[in-house]
């Protein structure tokens with residue numbers, strides 16, 4: 361089976377959703393998803409992920425003035441049955457009174473496909489998802505992972521133009537989650553299916569998505585590759601939502617950032633701003649750094665000095681909590697060496713200036729440790 365022909369790009373133009381009680385679940389959004397692209401919608405509970413997905417599905421309709429296109433086709437006011445979407449939910453939503461084959465073939469039967477074609481397509485799906493041994497089993501005789509594979513098979517057997525997945529893995533254990541997300545990603549890529557994938561799991565988002573759209577309060581606040589989002593977050597909110605981020609606030613002094621008694625070099629990317637007087641001495645500067653970008657080094661070369669307050673061995677790394685007087689109460693530092701750090705130990709820290717993430721302003725609500 362090759363779905364690339366059926367797949368289409370999705371375009372949202374000025375799409376907003378206000379519910380009957382006045383709740384604005386989605387503020388006006390513009391979004392383009394390429395044909396064959398996997399876009400992940402990521403964000404905290406209530407930020408509008410499912411609403412966006414339901415608008416694309418045709419389970420909800422956007423406020424007047426918005427427009428949703430599948431390729432060139434305007435589907436804004438078209439019901440779900442005419443949109444050619446496949447959907448997969450966390451809850452599987454399988455028919456308990458049907459066996460695996462019957463569940464997979466349901467959409468084809470509703471569409472009036474011949475028995476022979478149905479049998480052939482079901483066979484293809486059983487093979488694709490390694491479900492042959494379970495073809496005649498009832499749904500309640502399957503594990504969670506097997507059920508989710510049936511749900512995926514049922515969603516793609518009709519060759520939808522667009523596949524929509526709403527937290528499809530959140531009911532599964534961590535091991536199965538990791539395996540299935542790799543399998544799903546490979547399958548969607550092989551079939552060239554345009555997919556929108558909702559999750560609040562950052563690791564899943566990075567593993568699944570060609571691009572990630574981070575939502576906050578009904579708005580896409582940043583969209584880009586996992587690397588863009590992780591290494592160049594455009595706000596403290598995004599920085600804190602993906603991975604851990606340390607925050608420092610200091611003042612500019614020449615080409616250095618000063619924190620009380622300590623200082624570190626300013627990233628070269630900011631030198632022009634200093635030269636042109638955009639940033640002048642004494643200007644407050646907010647910056648951030650990932651735990652894995654902070655190095656522990658000895659004495660004289662260290663730009664900051666701190667005291668270890670906690671050390672947690674995580675297998676591939678040791679995560680230290682370091683108090684740096686005048687800079688921050690707690691800085692997370694990841695060490696990859698096989699060395700044991702004692703509570704109370706003094707350590708020197710260095711942050712390569714190129715690894716500092718600078719923001720014009722940090723929002724208070726998310727700039728905590």
Ligand SMILES: Nc1ncnc2c1ncn2[C@@H]1O[C@H](COP(=O)(O)OP(=O)(O)OP(=O)(O)O)[C@@H](O)[C@H]1O
Nearest residue numbers: 379381383385404405406407408409410411412560
């Ligand atoms: N039918 C509805 N009527 C009124 N408000 C609604 C309705 N459905 C959703 N909302 C509200 O819209 C906002 C967005 O909800 P949505 O379900 O899209 O969030 P979400 O990001 O998917 O959250 P979660 O991760 O918890 O599923 C929330 O404030 C929610 O309470």
